[in-house]
Amino acid sequence: MRSKRTAALLALTVSALTLSTAAFAGEVVWWTPNWGEARAKELAGKFEAANPGITIKMEVTTSDGLPQRVLTALQSGGAPDIIEVQHGWVNGYAQNGLIIPLDDTIQDKDDYAKAAIDYVSWDGKLWAIPYRMETRAVVFNKADFKAAGLDPDHPPQTWKEFVDAATKLTGNGKSGFAITGGGEMGNTITGSLPYIWMNGGSIISDDMTTATVNQPAAVEAVTFYTDFLKKGLSPASTLENDGTAARRLFIAGAVSSYLGGQFDIPSIRTENPAIDIGIFQTPHPDGKETAGVLGGWSYIIPKDAKNPGEAKKFLQFMNTSENQGFFTDTFPVRISSQAQPRFNDPILAVFKSMLPFARPVPIHKNWVQISQAYFDGLQRIMLGDQTPQEAMDQANEEIQALLDS
Amino acid sequence: MKSQTGLLFVLPALIVLFMLIAYPVAYTGLLSVTDGNGHLVGFKNFAAVLKPRVTTQAFINTIYWVFGSIVFQVVLGTLTAILLNQSFFGRGALRAITLIPWVVPGIVAATTWAWMFHTEFGIINYMMTGSGVLQSPIGWLTNKDTVMPVLIAINVWKLFPFVAIMVLAGLQSIPNDLYEAARVDGASFWEEVWYVMLPSVRPVITAVTLLLVIWGLNSITIIYAITRGGPANKTLITPIQIFRLAFESFQFNQAAALSVIFFGVAIVVVFIYIKVLSAQPGEAK
Amino acid sequence: MTASATRVIAQPKMKKPGLSWPIILIGSILVLVVCMFPFVWMGLSSIKTLKELYSVPPIWWPAVPTFDNYYKVLFESNIPRYFLNSVIISVGSTGLALILAIFASYGFARFDFKGKPYLQAFILVGQLLPTAAIIVPLFITLRVLGLVNTYWGLILVYMIVTLPLSVWMLTSYFRAVPVEVEEAAILDGASRLGVLFRITLPLSLPGLVAVIVYAFVTTWNEFIFALCFATDSSVKTLPIGLAEFSTEFNTDWGAVMAASVVMTVPIALLFLVFQKMFVGGLTAGATKG
Numbered sequence: 003m004r005s006k007r008t009a010a011l012l013a014l015t016v017s018a019l020t021l022s023t024a025a026f027a028g029e030v031v032w033w034t035p036n037w038g039e040a041r042a043k044e045l046a047g048k049f050e051a052a053n054p055g056i057t058i059k060m061e062v063t064t065s066d067g068l069p070q071r072v073l074t075a076l077q078s079g080g081a082p083d084i085i086e087v088q089h090g091w092v093n094g095y096a097q098n099g100l101i102i103p104l105d106d107t108i109q110d111k112d113d114y115a116k117a118a119i120d121y122v123s124w125d126g127k128l129w130a131i132p133y134r135m136e137t138r139a140v141v142f143n144k145a146d147f148k149a150a151g152l153d154p155d156h157p158p159q160t161w162k163e164f165v166d167a168a169t170k171l172t173g174n175g176k177s178g179f180a181i182t183g184g185g186e187m188g189n190t191i192t193g194s195l196p197y198i199w200m201n202g203g204s205i206i207s208d209d210m211t212t213a214t215v216n217q218p219a220a221v222e223a224v225t226f227y228t229d230f231l232k233k234g235l236s237p238a239s240t241l242e243n244d245g246t247a248a249r250r251l252f253i254a255g256a257v258s259s260y261l262g263g264q265f266d267i268p269s270i271r272t273e274n275p276a277i278d279i280g281i282f283q284t285p286h287p288d289g290k291e292t293a294g295v296l297g298g299w300s301y302i303i304p305k306d307a308k309n310p311g312e313a314k315k316f317l318q319f320m321n322t323s324e325n326q327g328f329f330t331d332t333f334p335v336r337i338s339s340q341a342q343p344r345f346n347d348p349i350l351a352v353f354k355s356m357l358p359f360a361r362p363v364p365i366h367k368n369w370v371q372i373s374q375a376y377f378d379g380l381q382r383i384m385l386g387d388q389t390p391q392e393a394m395d396q397a398n399e400e401i402q403a404l405l406d407s
Numbered sequence: 408m409k410s411q412t413g414l415l416f417v418l419p420a421l422i423v424l425f426m427l428i429a430y431p432v433a434y435t436g437l438l439s440v441t442d443g444n445g446h447l448v449g450f451k452n453f454a455a456v457l458k459p460r461v462t463t464q465a466f467i468n469t470i471y472w473v474f475g476s477i478v479f480q481v482v483l484g485t486l487t488a489i490l491l492n493q494s495f496f497g498r499g500a501l502r503a504i505t506l507i508p509w510v511v512p513g514i515v516a517a518t519t520w521a522w523m524f525h526t527e528f529g530i531i532n533y534m535m536t537g538s539g540v541l542q543s544p545i546g547w548l549t550n551k552d553t554v555m556p557v558l559i560a561i562n563v564w565k566l567f568p569f570v571a572i573m574v575l576a577g578l579q580s581i582p583n584d585l586y587e588a589a590r591v592d593g594a595s596f597w598e599e600v601w602y603v604m605l606p607s608v609r610p611v612i613t614a615v616t617l618l619l620v621i622w623g624l625n626s627i628t629i630i631y632a633i634t635r636g637g638p639a640n641k642t643l644i645t646p647i648q649i650f651r652l653a654f655e656s657f658q659f660n661q662a663a664a665l666s667v668i669f670f671g672v673a674i675v676v677v678f679i680y681i682k683v684l685s686a687q688p689g690e691a692k
Numbered sequence: 693m694t695a696s697a698t699r700v701i702a703q704p705k706m707k708k709p710g711l712s713w714p715i716i717l718i719g720s721i722l723v724l725v726v727c728m729f730p731f732v733w734m735g736l737s738s739i740k741t742l743k744e745l746y747s748v749p750p751i752w753w754p755a756v757p758t759f760d761n762y763y764k765v766l767f768e769s770n771i772p773r774y775f776l777n778s779v780i781i782s783v784g785s786t787g788l789a790l791i792l793a794i795f796a797s798y799g800f801a802r803f804d805f806k807g808k809p810y811l812q813a814f815i816l817v818g819q820l821l822p823t824a825a826i827i828v829p830l831f832i833t834l835r836v837l838g839l840v841n842t843y844w845g846l847i848l849v850y851m852i853v854t855l856p857l858s859v860w861m862l863t864s865y866f867r868a869v870p871v872e873v874e875e876a877a878i879l880d881g882a883s884r885l886g887v888l889f890r891i892t893l894p895l896s897l898p899g900l901v902a903v904i905v906y907a908f909v910t911t912w913n914e915f916i917f918a919l920c921f922a923t924d925s926s927v928k929t930l931p932i933g934l935a936e937f938s939t940e941f942n943t944d945w946g947a948v949m950a951a952s953v954v955m956t957v958p959i960a961l962l963f964l965v966f967q968k969m970f971v972g973g974l975t976a977g978a979t980k981g
Binding site: 033035036037061062063064065066067070071074075077078079080082175245246249250251253254255256263265266269272273274331 | 940
Binding site: 411412413414415416417419420421423424427428430431432434435486487489490493494495497499500501502503504505506507508509510511512513514515516519520523527528529530533564568569572573575576577579580581582596607608610611613614615617618621624625627628645646649650652653654659662663666669670673674677678681682 | 733811
C-alpha cells in the first residue's frame with residue numbers, strides 16, 4: 003500500500019517537473035568566463051539595444067572544471083549557443099563533430115594573426131573565432147639582478163647567458179629561475195616546448211607520421227630545461243609547481259625569475275608592490291630565434307545550438323576591431339585591435355614582441371595524449387628515474403604508437 | 408506470502424534506481440564497442456586501452472590506494488567511535504569536531520593539504536625543520552616514495568570520520584543488557600570491546616568497508632586536485648585515467664571500454680563480498 | 693514495555709566499565725588535533741592578507757587579522773544565494789533518498805525473498821560506474837526530462853548518488869534491532885508498517901541520524917555534477933561558488949578559505965545539536981519487554 007502511494011507520488015512529481023524551461027527563439031545563451039563578466043555585460047547590453055528581438059542570456063563559467071562542463075554539454079545535446087574555450091580545445095571538438103564551422107561568420111580574416119587562425123582550422127575549415135592571444139616571457143626581479151651583479155637593462159639572450167645568470171642569482175635561499183613540473187601539464191608544455199622548437203626540434207614531424215622527440219635537437223632542449231632543476235637553479239618543489247605556484251614563489255621572494263604572462267603582472271603588483279618587475283624574451287640558443295607556445299581563447303558555436311543564426315550575428319558584433327580589443331584579457335587576435343591604447347603599456351612591450359614568435363601546437367587528434375607521454379618523460383627525468391635520452395626514447399615509442407593508431 | 412511483502416518494500420527504490428541508471432549503463436556499454444562514428448568495432452577499444460603499460464601501472468596503484476586507505480580508515484574510525492561512545496565532558500563538541508574533515512569541501516581540503524605539504528610554502532616542513540625533527544625540508548609530494556603514502560594519509564583523514572559516525576551509531580544501539588551480561592562475568596573494558604561491541608557492530612563495519620571500497624574505487628578528487636596522477640604516473644589510479652581519456656583526450660569510446668572493465672572487476676568484488684557475508688550468521692529470519 | 697522502561701529509569705544505572713580518564717584525555721586530544729589542524733590553518737588563512745598567505749617561510753598568525761574576506765564572501769559574492777540553493781537541494785535529496793531507503797532497507801533486513809543478494813548487489817550498480825562515464829548519459833536523461841538547471845534535476849541526481857549507500861547502511865542498522873521485539877508487537881496485532889515506524893525506526897534512531905548526515909554531507913560538497921547540471925546562478929550550489937573565486941590564472945585563497953569556513957561550521961554546529969539523538973535510550977527496556 004504505502005509503497006504504491008510513494009510510487010504514485012513520485013510519478014506525479016516527475017510529470018509535474020517536465021514543464022521545462024526551453025530556450026525561446028531570439029535568445030542567445032552565451033557561456034562566458036567569470037574574469038570577463040563585467041565587460042561581457044556591457045557589450046551584451048549594447049548589442050541588445052541595437053538589435054531588438056535578440057536577447058543575450060549570459061551564463062558565467064569558471065576555470066575549474068570548464069573542459070568537463072563544456073564537453074558534457076556538447077556531447078549531450080544540451081549546449082548553449084556560444085561558448086568561450088581555449089584555442090587548444092577547438093580541434094578536439096571539430097574532429098568529433100561537436101561544433102559548426104564559422105567561415106561565414108568571420109569578417110576581415112586577413113586582419114587576424116595567422117598563427118591563431120591556423121590553431122582553430124582543420125580540414126580546410128575555420129571552427130572558431132579566436133579573439134584573444136598571448137605568449138609567455140621571462141618575468142624577473144630587477145633588484146635580485148643588481149644584487150647578483152647582473153645588469154637588469156641587459157638581460158640574458160642566449161641559453162648560455164641564461165644559465166650563467168640563473169647560477170649567479172641562486173643562493174641565500176633564492177632560486178635563479180623556476181621551471182614548472184607539476185599541476186596541470188599545460189603549464190609545463192608551454193614552459194618547455196619552445197626550447198625544443200628554438201633548437202630546431204619537434205615532438206612529432208610536420209606530416210604528423212613520425213615521433214621525433216628523441217632526436218638530438220629535442221633531447222638537447224629537454225636536457226637544458228630539466229637541468230635547471232638538476233643543477234639546483236629551480237626550487238626543490240619544482241615537481242609540485244604549476245605556473246601559479248612559480249608566480250607565488252616569485253612574489254614571496256623565493257625565486258628571481260620564472261616564465262610568466264602579462265596576466266601575472268597585476269597579481270604581483272597587488273601582492274608585493276615592492277618588487278621592481280622586469281621582463282625579457284625567452285632566451286634562445288646562440289644564433290637562433292626565440293619561440294613561444296601560442297595561448298588564448300576562441301568563440302565556438304555548438305552543433306546543437308538553438309539559435310545559431312542570432313549567435314553568429316552576435317559574434318560579428320563582438321569581433322569588430324573595437325569590441326574585440328575591448329573584450330580581450332590579453333592581446334586581441336586582430337592586428338588592427340592591437341593598436342588600441344591599452345596595449346601600449348610599456349610593461350607589455352616584451353610580451354608583444356614575443357607574439358610573432360608564437361606558434362600553435364600540432365593539430366593532431368591524439369595531441370593531448372602525445373603531450374602527456376612527453377610530460378611523463380619530463381617528470382621521469384626530474385624524479386631522477388631516467389636520463390633525458392632514456393626518458394625521451396620511451397616517450398618517443400609511446401608517441402609513435404599514438405600516431406600509428 | 409512473506410516473500411512478496413519483502414519485495415514490495417524494496418521495489419520503489421529499485422524502480423527509481425533502475426529508471427535513472429539503466430540508460431547510463433546501456434550508453435556506456437554501447438560506446439565501448441563502437442567507434443567515433445557509431446560503427447560496431449568489437450573489442451578494438453578494449454585492446455587499445457589494455458595495451459599501454461600505464462594501464463597496468465594505474466591498476467596496481469588503484470589497489471594500493473584503495474587498500475591502503477581502507478585499513479586505516481576502518482581501524483582509526485572504529486577506535487574513534489569507541490572513544491566517542493564513552494561519556495565524558497565535552498563529548499558532544501568532540502563528536503561535532505570529528506565531523507569536520509568530512510564536511511570540508513573535498514577540493515578545498517585537498518588544496519589546503521597540498522599547500523601544507525609544499526616543500527617551500529608548507530607549514531609541515533617548517534614545523535619539522537624548526538623543531539629539529541628534519542634536517543632539511545622533504546619534498547613530500549615530489550618524492551616517489553612519499554607521494555602515495557601522503558595522499559593515502561590525506562584520504563584517511565578525510566573519511567575516517569564517516570566510519571566513526573557510522574560505527575558510533577551502531578554502538579549506541581547495543582542493548583544495555585548485553586553489557587550487563589558481560590559485566591556479571593567480570594569482563595574488563597577491552598574484553599567488552601572485543602566480545603560485545605565489535606560483534607554487535609560487525610554488520611555496520613562490513614557494510615562500511617564495502618562502501619569504502621566502492622568509494623575508493625571511484626574517488627578522484629584528492630589525487631586529481633593534488634598531483635593529477637603524477638609525478639610520472641606514480642599516483643595515477645584507474646578512475647583518473649578514465650577521466651583523462653574522456654575529458655582531456657576526447658577518447659570517449661576508449662574511456663567507456665575502460666569503464667566497462669572497471670565495472671566488471673568491481674561487480675565481481677562486490678558480489679564475492681555479498682556472498683561471503685550472506686553465508687555468515689546475523690541474517691534476519 | 694512501559695513497565696520495564698520505568699524500571700530502568702528508576703534503578704540507579706549501573707556504572708559501565710569505561711576507558712580510564714588518561715586514555716580518554718589523550719585520545720580526545722589526538723582526535724582534536726588531527727581533525728582541527730588543517731581546519732585551523734584554513735581559518736587562519738581566511739583572516740590573512742594576500743601577501744601573508746604565501747610566504748617563505750610560512751607564518752602562523754597574521755600581523756593584522758582582517759575580516760575583509762568574510763565581508764567579501766557574505767556581502768559581495770553569490771555565496772549567500774548558493775547557500776540557500778545548497779540547503780534546498782541537500783534537504784530535498786536527503787529526504788527523498790531517506791524515504792526510499794527506509795522501505796528498501798526494511799525489506800532487505802527483515803524478509804527473505806528470491807534473488808535478494810542479486811537485488812542488493814543491483815542497488816550498488818550505479819555506484820560502480822566511474823563518474824566520468826555516467827555524467828554524459830545522465831545529462832541526456834535530465835535533458836529529456838527537462839530537468840537541467842532545476843532544483844529537481846540535482847535533487848534526483850544526488851538521490852541516485854546517496855540512495856545505494858543509505859540502503860546498505862540502514863539495512864545493517866535495522867538488522868541490529870532484535871527480531872523478538874517486532875514479533876511481540878505483531879502478536880499484539882500491529883501491522884508491518886506500524887512495526888517499522890513505531891518500533892524499528894525509533895530503535896535505530898542513531899543509525900538514521902548517521903545516514904542523514906552521510907546523505908546531507910555528500911550532496912553538500914558535490915562538485916562535478918553540480919558544475920555540469922546547474923549552469924544558471926539560480927540553482928548553482930556552494931562548491932560552484934568556491935570555484936567562482938578563481939579566475940584563469942589566480943585564486944582568491946583568502947576568500948575561498950572564508951567561504952569554506954562558512955560552508956563547514958553550520959553543518960558541524962547542526963550536528964552538535966543532532967548528536968543528542970545518538971542514544972539508543974529505548975533499547976534497554978525494549979528487549980526485555
